[in-house]
Amino acid sequence: MIFLIIDNIKFIILAVFIIIIIIIASSIYFFSTKQKIIRILSKLPIKQFGSLKANEFSRVKGKALHIKEPLVAPFSKRKCVFYSIKIEQKKSNGKSSHWKTLVKEEQIQDFFLEKNGDYVMVKPKQNPKNYMSHLVIDKKVSSGTFNDASQEFEQLLKNYNIKSTGFLGFNKQIRYTEGIIEIGEEITVAGIAKWKNLKEPIKGFNYSKIVELESSEKQKLIITDLPNIKSKKRL
Template identity: 35%
Template sequence: MPVPIFALAAAAIAGVGLSYALSTDARTRRALKKRPVTPIRGLREGELVRVRGRVLAGERVLEAPLSHRASVYYLATVDQETGRNHWREVAREERYVEFALDDGTGRIEVIMSVPRVAVVSDHHTRSGSFDDASEVEEAFLRRHGLKSTNLIGLNIAIRYDEGTIEPGEEVTAVGLVRAEIRDGQRVLVLDAPDDGPLLLSDDPRAVHG
């Protein structure tokens, strides 16, 4: 069965996007750390559990738009300077695909139907005065209907940030254990519970918390 790719791309209100993202990430990390880790081998259908393991790529792998890293999840954002030390988020792109987790005791498929992800943003670049946007940055801006220059052709101060979850990376997740029949076999999957999102993070503070 082909794995769907989900996408989100939106402009945010000035000053709100970053603070909201930071507070959401903090809540996600706290929620993950509250629950003890359960070995995958001991999981039972119907349980709400936290697991920790290495990412195994599924049928589809994404290419992150700014760093070109292979990933199962990425979040890329663009902020534009609106005044001295003031920035406004003008583009946000989040994509994800299904993957599996292996903790050494077993393996479970992770269904990214309704995820809330606290990803480490570790790729940062800028463009602006005396620093033209690269081809990669220009392509990303165009995809979101943006330009790196103003009406008179001068460079706009822009910063680009990206976080990814990559195959082989250690992550932790909280979700509901379900059973599915795939290719005639019963497999366990981790999915969002009925009353909330699946929680996921590669932040060491959450992974080892």
């Protein structure tokens, strides 16, 4: 009888532990930036540029085009208007291990969205940050015990003052991820539409006024290259 009670207690403890793990994992997934963006965008119809209304939070899709000299992605060397990278090293502590972030870098610039010859302007700011974003990982590269860092990866690590080998010459376990918005890539942006007078002419743009997508105190810009986010019917 005593053994049966003990077994039941162990089962209950295990069940509670599993439920807690499931709740934590579900919460992390639900409240992730990616899922927040998908939930917000799924409530918005995709609007044509010509139907944007002033002061309305709207969602549009178009090709990203640079306004000034584009950024260059650190590893792939592709021209872009936005890149986000992360460099991590695997650290071990006894029986457990984890990935420690060594570098987390994000660079973004003002850019156009173009669709059927129409344009809108997007002016993200990093300080203070006025946008929420999620970029699909375009490039992954790693090194490890039996995997030497390539010449290109070695140079990248050197640029960030990171050594690929340890004190005894063994390879460190390092991984790199890179997401970018490439010039000409179709992306989704949501923001509050505002008509703006251009103070200075922009090369390749022949109009004095343009719609700019902005943020507000309550709603940040949303920028993503996630494909196929379901929404209401196209307007």
